[in-house]
């Protein structure tokens with residue numbers, strides 16, 4: 001096996017060298033001004049960068065080739081070609097049979113190098129004539145091409161050659177993530193966001209190597225995912241939202257479309273069905289589920305903690321079984337999030353009884369359970385996961401039970417917290433979180449949690465105060481870009497003064513993507529097409 005891979009790599013290498021030797025006559029030597037790969041504005045910061053100070057000239061004679069040993073590498077090559085097209089208008093061929101006009105190549109290579117640790121590790125070798133992305137898996141290659149995308153200048157240099165050319169600094173990058181779980185959560189329950197809105201969010205997150213999108217699909221104000229065996233959940237429970245707007249929901253086909261879209265970007269969707277509290281919308285749809293002794297009515301406010309399922313009723317567990325069965329069937333990822341937070345009107349024993357039973361249902365459908373940190377008070381299996389948002393004691397219990405922890409401390413990582421007292425959107429019950437506070441903390445040693453217990457970092461975006469994509473972007477960006485670095489890059493490679501310069505230089509990309517980020521005054525934003533003033537007027 002190893003021998004055949006070595007032979008394959010060797011054959012590819014010979015082909016590459018021969019190819020480049022043949023091209024030598026065709027390529028006019030370009031004298032690039034010196035470059036420095038080490039001072040490029042990469043986010044998240046890669047593990048190691050070794051500059052060699054020359055440049056690869058990306059132009060219309062560049063072609064992309066991918067390993068044939070693993071077909072999914074070709075998909076990564078096509079994704080890169082599409083992104084290069086939208087940035088530069090160059091349409092680079094992928095695995096073109098006719099190499100006639102090709103003078104430089106980008107090779108996306110499946111490699112079994114022992115230096116590549118884990119599925120997301122990659123190496124990027126950039127020389128004058130070739131760029132090689134090495135990875136064990138197409139997932140690693142996908143992370144690698146995000147780095148490459150960030151190295152392509154926003155504008156071409158039209159003085160170095162006859163045709164437009166985008167110089168990419170030469171050198172080596174060796175990279176892998178610090179944490180395997182790097183996520184954001186979007187609350188589509190308080191306000192509903194469309195499939196297109198979610199896709200746009202996924203696109204930008206993927207550029208920063210975020211690999212998890214947790215969808216908070218149900219809450220008191222709305223049930224947003226079609227459950228075929230309980231149709232009123234969306235017919236009734238999905239009909240409104242905070243503020244009394246029309247609400248909405250994802251059909252299972254919509255959800256599958258989002259899952260597939262995320263999968264193409266090597267991102268996992270984690271669905272959350274929040275229970276036994278935060279269930280008013282479910283109880284309005286099917287009052288038999290209700291356990292708070294009141295007649296449930298559609299709710300358009302923003303209070304929490306008033307709803308609960310009747311956790312001692314058998315019907316509840318038939319209901320939960322149906323919901324988890326249907327959601328599991330359309331969720332290829334390993335996790336189902338069951339919420340479990342702020343069940344203030346569920347008696348403690350009833351809460352524990354409920355969470356214990358629901359964990360078994362999740363496992364019955366072959367999934368691992370995630371819950372907000374309160375779930376750690378139940379008698380859970382070490383394979384279940386606690387999401388730290390509020391309580392250190394709960395997280396200590398989780399660690400004692402051998403459970404892994406996702407870090408989402410509200411005082412540091414909640415994207416819906418206001419930046420400061422002037423913020424147009426957001427809340428501040430946990431803290432004001434300016435862009436530097438969001439970045440300057442260490443997930444590696446947070447709250448005394450041992451690093452081996454930490455699965456990763458997730459930045460949740462609750463939607464009580466935001467109702468459209470512009471408002472979503474105001475709260476998420478730029479902070480979520482910092483969380484990508486907090487979860488991917490090592491502590492030694494993180495530094496606020498360095499980060500804030502790299503962040504300032506994200507403006508041209510964010511503007512090109514039409515992302516209405518919050519123009520924090522802590523950042524000396526690189527000037528781009530339009531100023532934020534114009535957006536504010538919209």
Ligand code: ACM
Nearest residue numbers: 341342372389410
């Ligand atoms: C939460 O913010 N209620 C998890």
